[in-house]
Amino acid sequence: MEKKLLRFTVNEAPYEIYVNPKTLLVEAIRDHVGLTGTKRGCETVSCGACTVMVDGMAVKGCSVLAMQVDGMKITTVEGLEKNGKLDPIQTAFLDEGAFQCGFCTSGMLMSAKAFLDETPKPKDEMEIRRAMEGNLCRCTGYNAIIRAIDAVAKGNYREDKQ
Amino acid sequence: MIHDFTYLQPGSVKEALAMLAEHKDDCKVICGGQSLLIVMRQGLVQTEYLIDIKGLNELNYIKYDDKGGLKIGATTTHRAIEKSDVIAKKYPVLVDMEHKLASIQVRNWGTIGGNLAHADSAGDPAPVLTALNATVKVGSAKGERTIPLDEFYTDLFETAMEPGELVLEVQVPAPAPKTATAYQKFNLLESDQGIVAVAVSITIDAGGTCKEARIVLGNAASTSIRAKNAEAVLVGKKLTDALFEKAGEAASQECEPVGDIHASEEYRRHLIGVLTRRMAKAAFEQAKKMG
């Protein structure tokens, strides 16, 4: 099979890789770029463990062909932390204990981050819950995750408050 | 495991249609791919050529005018529809439906054209759009044509499109006065496909009599279907709870659901009855409030 050239940016670093066109975005990130923070938990676009941001939107990395993001900007969990400083959502996850086994956490964080970027002031808790409905978690029962997102939305992690 | 394919990325609709004309049965079209990639990953679908139209921005639009109604390009994402102000104003039921379609991630990448062409009878947009009397514009290298949505589906995962044809646009007539549409799917988890779904559109006259009713059932047969007997129960009458009940019974009889692990055939029929009754009433109550 003829490999295709894929040019994209992952966590602000440019990559040029040759992939079989059937390669999924999550495979490109894990196997070609070598970032394993993004997980895979199903084969049916159900669990959301592979969620990454594509041009700022939360997208499931297993539901997209890598070739479809040619020229786009990808952010993975590894890209949340900047200069050794955690993103507020990461700190909130730590403060609220919003993870247990941690396998869904990367995807959760990316969904949460994309949601907060888009909706800095969610109107109620249900809006947050609905934003997270594409991500499965078997350990936490979601509530701690919702509390963490809510805390960020309420501004508890703004720099002036820290 | 996805089988190998040759990947084609047309730069324009014209180019895409030429590719389709060339490869006909040997190709598949991918847009958002939120459904197609699942079956491809299961090995259930293989194709020699995959034509990726996700990047065709000329089909990415939402246009509205009071005369021509709504026009949504095929590569418009669900999320764009969900967030469109004009749709929220003119067709609130569409926004409502989109909110409940899968998850944000899927709506961010999945497209309306892809969804309709996939022809899953459990899909959300088809029943609602059918209730709204929508048509689909399809095109091929030979030209374009429009197909009313209630004639678009021929069987499970099958449409009236010929090989070489592509969904280009969905067209929804401008809302009629005193008309309202209500949609509900029954599922245990909000983000799931419906075990069954019902969309009801009701138009009443000034006196409150039902002028027109469109009742569309999702996942109650191999395609989304109009419940015409149920519609007949309502049309031309002053609507009452007893009539809604009767319409529900009619719908529950005329549908042809298949039982599976999620719900038996009997239960699906029962739910169709309940939802038809509820949605007809909801649409009627809304229509009464409309100018």
Added chain:
Amino acid sequence: MSVICPVCKKVKKNPVDCARHMFGTGDKPHRAWFETQGLSFIDLLLDQATQPGNKSYELVGGYVEKAQKDLT
């Protein structure tokens, strides 16, 4: 009246309790003992499980009691 299990010699409070122990252990030696008495371990067990009362235990208890004199 305390009795001794005819198979593993564990001391049990009474014959019914001993029968319960024998069914509960259910290993090969215990099952084999049922056969030596002309009983079907599994049929008695099923009866015990699916019917009210304690018929199987009582029946086996009777056999256990009878077996005591050979054990002491």
Added chain:
Amino acid sequence: MIIEGSFTVKAPIQKLWDMLLQPETLAACLPGAEKIEKIDETTYDAVMKQKVGPIKVKLAFRNKLTNIQPPTHLELEGEGEDVTKLGHIKQKTIVDLKEVGDGQVEVSYKSDVSMVGKLAMFGDRIMKSKAKDVEKEFTKNLQEKMKSVV
């Protein structure tokens, strides 16, 4: 998955029976049947193609008649596989013919079909609704065919 049903045909029972056992009849009536071959008195090989939207399967089947009581009772068991290994299918079918008077024969059938593999795991809903279609069409075809013979 159980598929059952019955229909009546106006025909002599023996004639119906003979016809049912001919591979050509089955091949003609079974939608998607590409090939039905008689291996020996009780064994048939069949290749069936089915399509549900984008999903295509080609099933290679071997059926054995396990109980034959002419002209009223027939039992067959079969096992097959999709050629691309998407699924493994087993079926057990019982067919009964009964004269109901007035020259009419009632044909009733009951099939117990079980599937494993990707097809079954992923496409339970799809396969069940497809089976229903196939059944409908088969019955229709068979009735037609019988009429033409009689």
Added chain:
Amino acid sequence: MSENKYSVLNTRVHNVDGHAKVTGRATYTFDVTLPGMLYGKILRSPHPHAKILKIDYSEALKFPGVIAVVTGKEDTLGVKQGIWRRYKDLCDEAILTVDKVRYIGEPVAAVAAVSEEIAEQALDLINVDYEVLPFVDDPMEAIKKDAPLIHEGFERNVNVTRQISWGDVEEAFEEAEYVREDWFKLGGQHHMCMETRAAVANYTPDGKLTIYTSTQSAYYHQALLAGVLGLREGNIRVLAPYVGGGFGGKFELDGAQFCASVLSMKCCKPVKVVFSREEDFIASKRRTPMYYYVRTGVKKDGTFCAREAKVFTNGGAYTGMGATALYLTGFFHSFPYRWKAYRYDGYRVYTNSLPSTSMRGFGAPQAMFCSEQQIEWIANDLGLDPIEMRRKNGHYEGYEVPGQATIASCGLDQALTAIQKWKTSKGKLPKNRAIGISAAGFMSGGIFNWFDSPYSFSSAVVTINHDGTVELHVGAQEIGQGSSTTLAMICAEALGVKLEDIKVHMGDTDHSPADLGAWGSRQTLMAGNATKMAAEDAKKQLLEFANAKLGFNIIYDLDIKQGWVYNVARPERGMSYYDLCKEALRGKEGQRIIGRGFYTPRRKGMISPAYSYMVQGLDVEIDPETGYLKIHESVTAHDCGQPINTLGLIGQLEGAASMAIGFGYYEYLPVEDGKIMNPNLVDYKLIRAPEMPSCQVIEIDTYEPEGPYGAKEAGEGLTNPHAAALGNAIFYATGLQMKEAPIRAEAIAKAWKEKNEKAKK
């Protein structure tokens, strides 16, 4: 909450592994790659029951990129293993089967290739001749006279039987003024760990095997692998990196571990096997489905007299941990009440379906679904207040479960009061909405040694470095439940240092002391006791130096708190712990200070050293016409002794609630013809964020004398009450009695329809 007398315990802290998890740095077995690594895939049985006549893999070997194919007959010792090592009969599973398959999905052969895709393609080239045998997938059928025999020597397919009894049941039923009997049916449930089963095995020609695997107990896997591979335990190193969930499903030997090892031994190269989600569904194990008969006799005033239960469980094809679950079902069915007489007969029946095993709650959720609903119905029949009836018959501190256990701490009564108060505060609810309540109790680690471990149940080693940092080595396994954090907190508290001084090392059989691992709610109490003992041992050694150094009168006690070593009578007099460490090591000829701790429960009854109690309330809205349930609120009153890790505790309880609600309503796992019908996350319904109710936790203050600092179990027991609480809410809102779990929406709608039709007549 009363003032916290501890410096580390009962505070909100960040999980010790939190930073790695929120930055994507945590590496799971799923992420492990080794140089030269091959990928393994497993060929699985399409038949529920068949003999293997011949396996021809010559074509597969010719496929470019395929390195090896292994089969049970040719490449394994064919040793049957099981977690019940003390009972050879019950070691019945060879993993890679040798001559017969007993369930759909059982491993038949495995391929190693240079890529996962090639390995998968090669599976299609292996031809297996099967002689298909008649099969049976329901226990009530499998136990019948002419049912096909699944294992030689197990007549009527009865795998194990368990009996529990006390008192004279017949007499007690005579005494009862009201007797009620019900049959229930309980479905299976899948563990659905986010990380599927996975292993990377690396066998080297020097006879040593290193295996990275997603496990709840590295030690179990070391021992089990040694047995089946014919290696010495010490030559196998099991490494458990971060583990993506366990819930009771990851401490038996599984196909990924076994096949990766066998393939690696054949190729002398690292081999990685990762289950797909579908494989994880069809070929790992599940919660035990059951048929459940309960008869209960009470006095008119609500005093409990007698209870009898007869249970048939669907064991599936192999024993695994299911035998333990069978016993615990019977034991916890009596909980948390005092029965004058009690009798439980449990039968585990082999069937040609997925084996069933332990899963969070360990047999008790099934028992509680039956027990707690029946109790509610009885109270209703007798016109009694169900909460008061529970209180009247409940366990209390010092109660002895006859012949089984002594309850040293029990907060049931307070928990009932708390829930009663909450219920009252809700006032009258709208139509179709009701509160359902259920009580339960659970163990803190099992006193079972069917594994025949020669080691202590839990062990810990605490090493103090010269700068005061502490290496805590435990055999306990972090699987997301927070044990690393909990144990680090206990260690820090016991030593008197800061949490950040502690580094936890676990999940490596070469470097961690042997420990039975993470199951049966063992970690906080058992590993906690071992850790506390090890820390205290190290502290004692430090204090010896401190005594010498500080020169206090010998009559004074010394202690360490928050890094300050001091005279207890005059806390201001002392020195820095960090300075002390430096000098103490110098005094020990430069050797680090090492403390050891271990724990094995003795003289603590038959089951567990301690029990936790809980009462669960659910506020549920029911649409009886469709069967749709909306859970508005969950309130849990929970007694877990002294809380250790506050945040972890709440997380565990909320997590348990989500899984338990799944067992009660969402997670339907149907089996037809021996085959799981929904082995994917589209059709298997896991609760998601919008459906999850908000959870309120009311901590009940108790102190467990056997636990470290008075702590006991939290997070597993709470999977027990929810299904019954849901059922009870449905009962109050609609009058329907739901006797099947999960309670399916369809069943509610159907029962409602029938009820209305009956009423019309």
